[in-house]
Amino acid sequence: xxxxxxxxxxxxxxxxxxxxxxxxxxxxxxxxxxxxxxxxxxxxxxxxxxxxxxxxxxxxxxxxxxxxxxxxxxxxxxxxxxxxxxxxxxxxxxxxxxxxxxxxxxxxxxxxxxxxxxxxxxxxxxxxxxxxxxxxxxxxxxxxxxxxxxxxxxxxxxxxxxxxxxxxxxxxxxxxxxxxxxxxxxxxxxxxxxxxxxxxxxxxxxxxxxxxx
Numbered sequence: 001x002x003x004x005x006x007x008x009x010x011x012x013x014x015x016x017x018x019x020x021x022x023x024x025x026x027x028x029x030x031x032x033x034x035x036x037x038x039x040x041x042x043x044x045x046x047x048x049x050x051x052x053x054x055x056x057x058x059x060x061x062x063x064x065x066x067x068x069x070x071x072x073x074x075x076x077x078x079x080x081x082x083x084x085x086x087x088x089x090x091x092x093x094x095x096x097x098x099x100x101x102x103x104x105x106x107x108x109x110x111x112x113x114x115x116x117x118x119x120x121x122x123x124x125x126x127x128x129x130x131x132x133x134x135x136x137x138x139x140x141x142x143x144x145x146x147x148x149x150x151x152x153x154x155x156x157x158x159x160x161x162x163x164x165x166x167x168x169x170x171x172x173x174x175x176x177x178x179x180x181x182x183x184x185x186x187x188x189x190x191x192x193x194x195x196x197x198x199x200x201x202x203x204x205x206x207x208x209x210x211x212x213x
Contacts (some may be wrong), residue, residue, distance in 0.1 A: 070107055090174050095164035099157050100176035107170035112159055121157070121208040129204075132189070132196050143187035143213045154181035159209060166210050175205040 090102035112118050119141040124133040135142050144150045147160045154177035161167035179185070179200040189196030197203070 002080055036205065069073040092174075092176055093164070095157075095162065097157060097162065097164075097181065098178040099154055099162075099165060101158055101165060102174045103168075103171065104174060105172040107209075109170035111167040111169050112146045112209070112212075113162070114160060116146055117143060117213040118146050118159075119143050119213045120122075121210065123206040125204040125206075126197070127202040127204065141208075141210055152177070152182055154178075154203070155205070157181065157205075158205075158207065170209050170211050172208045173204075175207055177203045177205070 058116045090104060092100035092102050094100040121133060121141045122133075123136065125131050147156050149156070154175055157165055158173065158175040158177075159168045179202065181201045182201065183197050183199075185199045187195040187197050187199040187201065
């Protein structure tokens with residue numbers, strides 16, 4: 001864990017149309033199995049009308065399978081593409097302490113209890129959006145005891161709950177911390193007059209509460 005953790009201390013697609021799929025070579029007046037398919041005068045795929053009449057004459061099994069595959073493939077390729085999912089912006093609720101939160105994913109597991117050892121992933125960002133730390137990049141969630149001062153105040157309140165803040169269930173929540181619930185006037189990661197987290201910074205944390213450690 002670095003000193004910056006919250007612990008204290010292509011190809012263009014081509015649009016396919018029905019003109020690209022010709023069934024003239026598959027179904028004209030040729031006989032398929034024991035049926036003869038007659039069309040008048042031409043099949044307009046995919047809304048063709050076929051009239052079947054019994055006929056014991058034989059048409060190659062391979063040809064019949066190939067035509068059936070072409071029909072199915074054409075229907076799939078001509079289906080409209082699904083619309084892209086819209087991303088809903090996070091609407092924050094601000095508690096009396098100044099902590100703002102927004103639940104993105106609410107699970108069904110138990111909430112954390114004070115003093116309990118829990119695990120959580122997180123991404124920490126400045127108000128500008130610049131990422132200063134991420135447990136995902138380390139490939140391991142943060143393990144700590146909640147509610148006993150092992151993490152900054154905004155985390156204890158944001159996960160355990162408080163006045164105007166419901167306790168967090170396993171899932172994902174965005175926390176927006178005022179400086180007094182983060183690193184305050186001292187900042188963090190300071191060296192040679194430069195700080196990775198400047199003094200009096202508002203911080204944003206994407207928190208994924210996994211559960212009990």
